[in-house]
Amino acid sequence: MFTQQIINGLTMGSIYALIALGYTMVYGILRIVNFAHGDIFMMGTFFGLLLTQKFRFPFPLALILAAIFTALLGMLVERVAYRALRLSDRLVLLISALGVSIFLSNFAQLVWGTETHPFPSGLSVKSFQVGTVTLSNIQVYILILSCLLMIALHVFVHKTKMGVAMRATSHSINNARLMGINTDSIISMTFAVGSILAAVAGILVGIYYDAVYPTMGYTAGLKAFTAAVLGGIGNIPGAMLGGVVLGVVESLGAAYISSGYRDAFAFGIMIIVLIFRPSGLLGKKQQEKV
Amino acid sequence: MKRRGKLFTLLLVAVVLVSLLAGCGQQKEQEAKTGEIKIGVAAPLTGASAQDGESIRKGVELAVEQINAKGGINGKLVKLEVADDKTDPKEAAIVANKLAQDKSILAIVGHFNSSATLAGAPIYNKEKVVHISPGSSSPAVTDAGPYTFRVITTDAFQGEYVAEWAVKDEGFKRIAIIYENTDYGKGLSDVFSASVKKLGAEVVANESYILGETKDFSTVLTKIKNAKPDLLFIGGLYNEAALIAKQAKRLGLNLPMMGVDALYSDALISLGGQDVEGLLLPGFFHYSSTNPVAQEFIKAYREKYNSDPGTYAAYAYDAANIIFEAIQKAGEDRQKIADYITNLKDFQGATGINTFDENGDVLKEPLRLIIKNGKFEIYSE
Numbered sequence: 001m002f003t004q005q006i007i008n009g010l011t012m013g014s015i016y017a018l019i020a021l022g023y024t025m026v027y028g029i030l031r032i033v034n035f036a037h038g039d040i041f042m043m044g045t046f047f048g049l050l051l052t053q054k055f056r057f058p059f060p061l062a063l064i065l066a067a068i069f070t071a072l073l074g075m076l077v078e079r080v081a082y083r084a085l086r087l088s089d090r091l092v093l094l095i096s097a098l099g100v101s102i103f104l105s106n107f108a109q110l111v112w113g114t115e116t117h118p119f120p121s122g123l124s125v126k127s128f129q130v131g132t133v134t135l136s137n138i139q140v141y142i143l144i145l146s147c148l149l150m151i152a153l154h155v156f157v158h159k160t161k162m163g164v165a166m167r168a169t170s171h172s173i174n175n176a177r178l179m180g181i182n183t184d185s186i187i188s189m190t191f192a193v194g195s196i197l198a199a200v201a202g203i204l205v206g207i208y209y210d211a212v213y214p215t216m217g218y219t220a221g222l223k224a225f226t227a228a229v230l231g232g233i234g235n236i237p238g239a240m241l242g243g244v245v246l247g248v249v250e251s252l253g254a255a256y257i258s259s260g261y262r263d264a265f266a267f268g269i270m271i272i273v274l275i276f277r278p279s280g281l282l283g284k285k286q287q288e289k290v
Numbered sequence: 291m292k293r294r295g296k297l298f299t300l301l302l303v304a305v306v307l308v309s310l311l312a313g314c315g316q317q318k319e320q321e322a323k324t325g326e327i328k329i330g331v332a333a334p335l336t337g338a339s340a341q342d343g344e345s346i347r348k349g350v351e352l353a354v355e356q357i358n359a360k361g362g363i364n365g366k367l368v369k370l371e372v373a374d375d376k377t378d379p380k381e382a383a384i385v386a387n388k389l390a391q392d393k394s395i396l397a398i399v400g401h402f403n404s405s406a407t408l409a410g411a412p413i414y415n416k417e418k419v420v421h422i423s424p425g426s427s428s429p430a431v432t433d434a435g436p437y438t439f440r441v442i443t444t445d446a447f448q449g450e451y452v453a454e455w456a457v458k459d460e461g462f463k464r465i466a467i468i469y470e471n472t473d474y475g476k477g478l479s480d481v482f483s484a485s486v487k488k489l490g491a492e493v494v495a496n497e498s499y500i501l502g503e504t505k506d507f508s509t510v511l512t513k514i515k516n517a518k519p520d521l522l523f524i525g526g527l528y529n530e531a532a533l534i535a536k537q538a539k540r541l542g543l544n545l546p547m548m549g550v551d552a553l554y555s556d557a558l559i560s561l562g563g564q565d566v567e568g569l570l571l572p573g574f575f576h577y578s579s580t581n582p583v584a585q586e587f588i589k590a591y592r593e594k595y596n597s598d599p600g601t602y603a604a605y606a607y608d609a610a611n612i613i614f615e616a617i618q619k620a621g622e623d624r625q626k627i628a629d630y631i632t633n634l635k636d637f638q639g640a641t642g643i644n645t646f647d648e649n650g651d652v653l654k655e656p657l658r659l660i661i662k663n664g665k666f667e668i669y670s671e
Contacts, residue, residue, distance in 0.1 A: 001516050004541075008508040114340030116529045118561050127540050134542040209505050209533055211561060215338065219503045254509040260471050260498040262509070 004133050005255045006248060011139045011208070013247020014146035018201035019224030020231070020239035021153065022194030028170040028234035029190050032090060035097040036077055037198060038221015039104035042214060044070035044199025045206045046108060049119055059121050063203055067196045074195030075188045083184070101217075108214035116213040119206040142204045149197060150240050156193070157236060166190060170234070223266060230270045232283020241281055245269070326369045327362070327622065329354070329613060330389040332400030332410065332421070333606075337377030338502030341529075341557065342402055342602045346424050347372060349606030350399050352587075352594055353614070363618050375401050377502070379409035386410035390417035397421065397613045397627050399606055404428030404473040411438045420628045422612060424605035427552070428473040429481065432649045437628055439650040441608045441641065443574075445474065445525075448550045449481030451572055451656060452523070456548055457489040460570075462521040466495040466514045466545075468507070468534060469525030475501070478525040478550060494519045499530065507537045515543045524549040531569075532562035539565045546570070551656065554601045559664055570669060572656035574641040575604040578668060579657065587640040601641070608639030 019041055026034040047069045051062035081096045126137045157163040168176040169186045177183050205220070206212045223246065231242025246266055253265030273281060331350050334343035354368050362368055373389060375382040382401050389398050390413050398414065398421040401407045407426035414421045415435030423431065423440040427448065431440060456462045465486055469479035475498065483493045494517040497510045511534070514522065522538065522545045524531045531553045538545065549571045558566055575584060577598070587607055591599040599607075612631060620630035637644040642654040660669040 001512055004512045005509060008506070008512060011508070012506050109336065109340070114336070114344060115557060116341070116561060118563070125540060127542055129542065134540075136540045138540075205505075210536055210563075211505065211529065211533055213529075215502065216505075219505075251509045255513055259510045259513070260500075263500060263503060 001132075001255065003131075005251050007133060007135065007139065009248035009251030010244060011142050011247070012251065013227075013244035014143055015201050015205055015208075015220075015243070016224050016227045016246050017240045017243025018146050018149065018197045018204075019220060020227040020243045021150075021236065022198050023225050023228040024231070024233055024236060024239040025190050025194050027228070028236075029166070029173070029187055030082070030086070030093075031234075032082070032093045032097065033225065033233075034082075034191075034194075035094070035221070036081070036100035036104060037194065038217035038224070039101045039108075040070060040074055040077065040195050040217070041198035041202045041220055041224075042108060042217030043073055043104055044195065045119075045202030045212050045216065046112060046214075047199065048203035048206060049117060049212050052119075052121060059123060063200065066203060067199045070195045070199035071192035074191040074198075078188055078191040083187075101221075105214055105217060112214065114214060116211050118210050119203075119212050121207040123207060138204075138208050142208060145200065145204065149200060153193070153197070153236065162186075162189065226266060226270050230273055230280055232277075232280025235280065235282050235284070238280055238282035245281070325366055327366050327617060328369050328371055328392075328395045329610070330392075330395045330398035330400070330421075331370055331372045331606075332375050332382070332385050332389060332398055332406075333372070333424075334377035334402050334406065335372075335374040339377040339403055339527075342425060342527075342600070343374070343377070345600045345603040346399070346402060346606040348591070348595055349424070349599065349603035350610045352591055352603075353607050353610035355594070356590065357611075357614050363614055364622075368614070371395055373400075375403075375406050375410075377403060377406070379403075379405045382406035382409040383413060386413040386421075390414050390419050395419070396617060396622060396624060399424060399609045399613065401426065402602070404431055404477070407431055407438070407440075408434060408473060411435055414438065418628070419624045420613070420616075420631060422609040422631075424609045425552075425602050426474070427550075428477040430473055430477060432651055434650075436632070436650065439631055439646060439652075441605050441612070441639070441644055441652050442551075443654060443656070444651055445478040445550070446481045447651075448572060448656070449478050450485045452548055452550060453482050453485035453489060455570070455572070455658065456521060456523070457486055457491045460521075460546075462546070463491050464494045464517075464519045465491055465521045465523055466497075466517060466519035467493060467523045467525060468495075468497050468499065468510060468514065470501045470527065470530060471498040472501055474552075475525045482523060482525065499526070501527070501530070505533060507534050508541060511538050511541050511543055515541060519545065521545060522547045524553065526552070528553045528555045528558035529561065532558050532566060535562045535565040535569070551601060554659065554666065556598060556600065559661060559666075563664075566661050567664075569661045571659050573601070573659045573666065574654060574656055575599075575601050576657055576659060576666060576668065581638075581640070581642065583638050584640040604640040608637075608641050608644065611639060612637055612644065 022037045047066035051057045081100045165181045169183050227242035227246045228239045231238030249269045250266045254262040333346040358367050373385040375385045402425040404426040407423045411434035415437045427442045427445045429444050429446040469475035495514045547569045551573045554573045616627040616630040620626040635645050645653050658669040659666050
């Protein structure tokens with residue numbers, strides 16, 4: 001049972017990690033928590049559903065197109081809800097983020113209804129037995145695809161010019177601008193990348209559970225945010241680690257202690273980590289700028 | 291002279307008074323003729339149970355449309371005051387205050403979730419206004435107060451019924467329970483596991499999940515798989531039941547499953563597909579039932595909404611019709627309506643024959659159903 005529970009936890013954890021990356025990247029650059037991110041994740045899933053179900057695109061193509069649409073949505077949200085407020089108080093941005101979040105989830109309820117939709121991906125679900133562990137092909141896709149995406153993100157941030165510019169902007173927006181970096185487009189790009197990851201995570205979750213619904217962004221967003229804080233918000237490897245740790249702890253806690261306290265384990269581990277390492281598992285100590 | 295003057299004044303006063311009173315009466319009568327009858331609906335139109343809330347709203351709206359087409363109640367048209375409790379007990383209390391304090395509202399259909407009903411009940415009972423829940427089946431609602439009624443049987447009743455069916459009739463011995471951690475799920479699991487034990491079977495696993503938050507049941511199911519049960523009982527709602535069935539199959543857990551009538555919805559089949567085949571459950575409302583009210587309701591619902599009604603639409607429809615009958619027979623008075631419903635016997639509704647006991651709980655006999663070839667069918671062994 002132990003190995004099975006670890007696998008269950010890793011699957012959930014890698015989804016959390018993908019979403020957490022969006023939170024952490026935006027926080028790293030703008031120092032705001034983009035509370036609309038969970039709902040962008042939900043919208044991405046609905047885009048995927050729409051493309052596979054209504055327009056009958058083959059699954060890989062639908063995944064890519066949905067990711068592109070979600071990226072555009074992420075950029076639009078940044079343009080409309082955050083850019084004009086960038087110099088105002090952090091609290092104003094936070095409220096704007098909450099507003100976008102409520103808007104998106106209500107929008108989805110209006111357009112697609114409040115019910116839970118199945119996600120017919122066209123992928124047939126197969127389970128196979130490895131020793132005592134039962135794995136489904138979708139679990140394997142989730143693990144592989146999220147690993148690939150995280151590696152791709154790492155390469156993008158560390159090896160490309162755009163990535164360097166992104167890190168520079170994250171270090172200091174003003175200095176980056178003085179170096180001739182177009183920070184507006186970098187910020188836009190950050191939202192786009194975060195949204196792409198969220199869309200992929202959403203579609204994977206959608207197929208895994210075969211269920212898509214307008215409020216799915218709330219819990220997923222909350223857990224992913226926890227994962228980001230756990231790993232050290234603003235830190236990319238931290239978000240990945242945080243997501244995986246959260247998934248595994250949740251799964252083991254529910255398995256060996258009590259399934260009713262599943263979420264208590266998730267948030268409990270965050271509190272414990274923050275007591276001993278206030279800036280998260282991999283976060284660097286930082287002096288609060290006033 | 292003086293005397294006559296006094297007499298005259300008295301007469302004048304009397305005349306004025308009488309005419310005033312008469313005028314009042316006339317005005318009142320007129321108001322009554324042109325007025326309307328207001329009924330409240332308190333349902334979760336948003337939040338985790340939004341799907342059922344929508345179903346309830348549609349069921350009540352259909353009942354209202356039908357009665358208004360017949361000229362309303364005592365010549366007055368029925369008007370709805372719909373309020374959203376957001377699947378949240380805190381919000382339910384706010385909604386209850388709003389509806390109960392509006393004295394023009396004669397009775398309320400609501401709430402859906404047991405937690406919401408339990409939050410609203412003290413307020414309705416304080417204001418002495420009847421509310422009929424179309425979906426709260428928690429045993430705790432029994433003691434909620436004399437103005438709290440429901441058209442759905444309690445979980446205690448259903449839990450015992452399913453336990454007997456499972457152990458006595460089907461012969462299951464090792465039972466695993468998975469329930470949602472709410473008043474509803476907890477109550478159901480408590481009653482079910484107690485009855486199962488009393489009948490001599492064993493509860494080998496008893497696991498919970500949080501409604502609307504947990505969509506990943508792999509952890510819980512792995513635990514259940516290890517306990518080697520021969521039956522999985524689901525004390526939850528259909529969205530989760532579909533996910534549980536799917537994820538169970540994916541983990542290689544092939545078990546017969548049973549549930550209660552809360553699972554009775556087409557959404558269970560459209561979400562669960564092949565994986566919910568063979569699931570057994572009791573139900574009160576079925577398409578092939580011979581109940582004429584049910585048949586008529588299904589036809590009217592399809593015509594109005596172009597879709598099939600769910601169970602809760604039928605319960606809500608019955609709740610609304612019981613209120614209408616009470617107003618018609620007893621009059622437009624909150625207390626009289628309550629007295630009428632307390633003594634109501636054998637009301638023929640879409641979900642069966644409704645009789646209320648002294649606690650406001652409904653008594654009715656369920657049908658046994660099975661999911662077969664993607665449809666709910668009447669089960670016969």
